[in-house]
Amino acid sequence: MRIRIKLNGSWREDDVEPRLLLVYYLREVAGLTGTHIGCETTTCGACTILLNGEAVKSCTVLAVQADGAEITTIEGLASDGKLHPLQQGFWEEHGLQCGFCTPGMIMAACQLLGRNPHPTREEIRQGLEGNICRCTGYQHIVKAVEFAAQKISPQSTVES
Amino acid sequence: MIPESFEYHAPQTLAEASRLIAQFGQEGKILAGGHSLLPLMKLRLASPRHLVDIGRVAELKYIREDADKIQIGALTTHYQIESSELLKQKCPLLPETAREIGDVQVRNKGTLGGSLAHADPAADWPAAILALGGEVEARSESGSRWIPAQEFFVEMLTTTLQADEILTAIRVPALPAHAGEAYVKFAQPASGFAIVGAAARVVLDDAGAVAEVGVGITGVAAKPYRAAAVEGVLRGHSPTAKRIAEAAAHAAEGVEVNADLYASAEYRTHLAAVYTRRALEKAVERAGGK
Ligand SMILES: Cc1cc2nc3c(=O)[nH]c(=O)nc-3n(C[C@H](O)[C@H](O)[C@H](O)COP(=O)(O)OP(=O)(O)OC[C@H]3O[C@@H](n4cnc5c(N)ncnc54)[C@H](O)[C@@H]3O)c2cc1C
Numbered sequence: 530m531r532i533r534i535k536l537n538g539s540w541r542e543d544d545v546e547p548r549l550l551l552v553y554y555l556r557e558v559a560g561l562t563g564t565h566i567g568c569e570t571t572t573c574g575a576c577t578i579l580l581n582g583e584a585v586k587s588c589t590v591l592a593v594q595a596d597g598a599e600i601t602t603i604e605g606l607a608s609d610g611k612l613h614p615l616q617q618g619f620w621e622e623h624g625l626q627c628g629f630c631t632p633g634m635i636m637a638a639c640q641l642l643g644r645n646p647h648p649t650r651e652e653i654r655q656g657l658e659g660n661i662c663r664c665t666g667y668q669h670i671v672k673a674v675e676f677a678a679q680k681i682s683p684q685s686t687v688e689s
Numbered sequence: 690m691i692p693e694s695f696e697y698h699a700p701q702t703l704a705e706a707s708r709l710i711a712q713f714g715q716e717g718k719i720l721a722g723g724h725s726l727l728p729l730m731k732l733r734l735a736s737p738r739h740l741v742d743i744g745r746v747a748e749l750k751y752i753r754e755d756a757d758k759i760q761i762g763a764l765t766t767h768y769q770i771e772s773s774e775l776l777k778q779k780c781p782l783l784p785e786t787a788r789e790i791g792d793v794q795v796r797n798k799g800t801l802g803g804s805l806a807h808a809d810p811a812a813d814w815p816a817a818i819l820a821l822g823g824e825v826e827a828r829s830e831s832g833s834r835w836i837p838a839q840e841f842f843v844e845m846l847t848t849t850l851q852a853d854e855i856l857t858a859i860r861v862p863a864l865p866a867h868a869g870e871a872y873v874k875f876a877q878p879a880s881g882f883a884i885v886g887a888a889a890r891v892v893l894d895d896a897g898a899v900a901e902v903g904v905g906i907t908g909v910a911a912k913p914y915r916a917a918a919v920e921g922v923l924r925g926h927s928p929t930a931k932r933i934a935e936a937a938a939h940a941a942e943g944v945e946v947n948a949d950l951y952a953s954a955e956y957r958t959h960l961a962a963v964y965t966r967r968a969l970e971k972a973v974e975r976a977g978g979k
């Protein structure tokens with residue numbers, strides 16, 4: 530089946546089997562391997578991308594369901610060679626160790642800050658409840674998101 | 690984890706979707722948010738020949754107020770319900786229940802209609818819809834019918850929906866004066882599904898006694914149910930802490946209680962009473978009772 534997807538800002542068309550999962554489309558058809566596959570069972574969040582602006586687990590969406598949609602992956606965040614504030618935050622605050630969960634974490638955090646530009650620490654943890662990290666213990670991930678929130682729209686932070 | 694091959698259909702209208710569903714019969718399956726069906730297909734526990742994706746049927750996505758009722762299109766996502774200002778005011782039980790479902794990503798994709806049609810015995814929506822005394826609309830090429838929630842759930846993963854019917858809408862009463870609602874859940878720590886989930890809706894009369902009460906329970910039995918025995922002890926009485934506790938003790942009365950790795954039948958029965966009591970206490974407090 531022929532599908533059209535606006536992937537990180539540019540439209541592309543591909544022929545895919547209906548049963549192809551979106552995460553495989555991104556990695557193997559579009560060649561964007563930033564989106565990771567962890568559990569493949571909708572549990573870990575490593576495959577999180579933005580589908581029409583909403584964070585979804587791309588291992589549990591068919592590529593054909595995304596026909597006509599806009600998708601943003603981790604590769605679509607940096608612009609003009611400059612890291613996105615969330616990417617900077619993960620860098621500055623040591624928000625990653627092995628990095629396997631990071632693309633999914635960042636995409637989930639991206640939606641979180643879109644819906645709530647100044648989340649409390651508790652709200653950050655809730656916003657990332659669908660993403661599992663085996664390394665960091667989450668503390669630095671929360672700090673990375675706080676860093677980005679401050680960078681995107683500065684204000685005195687609200688402590689929870 | 691790749692599903693078996695299938696043919697994919699993406700109708701734009703309800704009429705077209707109904708026609709496809711009727712045409713494929715047992716060989717077809719409706720795809721809504723896909724967050725119950727796709728995991729099953731990946732495990733090959735489900736292998737439909739035809740998948741009818743209703744995700745593009747715009748007429749099934751809405752939340753609207755209709756006199757003293759709220760009607761919600763089947764394709765409305767958990768997140769849309771969680772974040773609806775109208776519902777926060779007019780039917781707060783629904784956003785409160787939505788927040789308890791899975792995680793953010795799951796709530797962005799999963800739909801109210803999909804959850805009810807799937808009828809997982811540990812799903813959250815059934816408890817809320819039962820407590821509210823809601824109704825579910827089913828439509829096929831031959832017409833439409835409204836099904837009371839209490840008649841909708843038949844057994845585990847089974848509802849009264851016929852193979853050619855699409856669940857199109859859910860209708861629940863708006864919150865009247867002197868009323869309160871609450872949903873509380875004891876979640877399985879890994880899956881997040883309910884080991885026990887209890888939803889309560891209480892309407893008080895002028896004297897502060899219970900005029901109407903609905904209690905819906907999920908996770909406890911093979912199907913979600915309305916706890917009639919609990920309601921019976923409360924109706925017509927002042928909802929004192931003692932009476933609420935007495936009523937809640939009947940939470941698992943008359944049902945065969947599930948037992949699994951996480952909770953024995955005895956433990957679940959205990960939890961059902963505790964969570965029912967908590968839901969009732971919150972609902973009564975919100976109704977302005979003591
Ligand atoms: C990681 C994870 C965690 C979850 N946690 C929870 C939780 O804590 N609590 C909870 O309640 N749920 C939970 N869920 C389930 C989730 O809420 C699903 O979204 C929901 O159960 C199904 O809705 P859907 O729109 O995704 O339906 P689909 O998966 O698309 O469909 C489910 C079934 O219903 C049928 N169907 C769908 N829509 C219709 C319709 N309109 N008419 C007729 N038949 C229809 C389909 O044919 C299919 O058989 C979880 C899911 C995942 C993946």
Ligand code: FES
Nearest residue numbers: 567568569574588
């Ligand atoms: S790979 Fe999709 S949630 Fe883990």
Ligand code: FES
Nearest residue numbers: 626628662663664
């Ligand atoms: S950094 Fe290793 S899993 Fe999160």
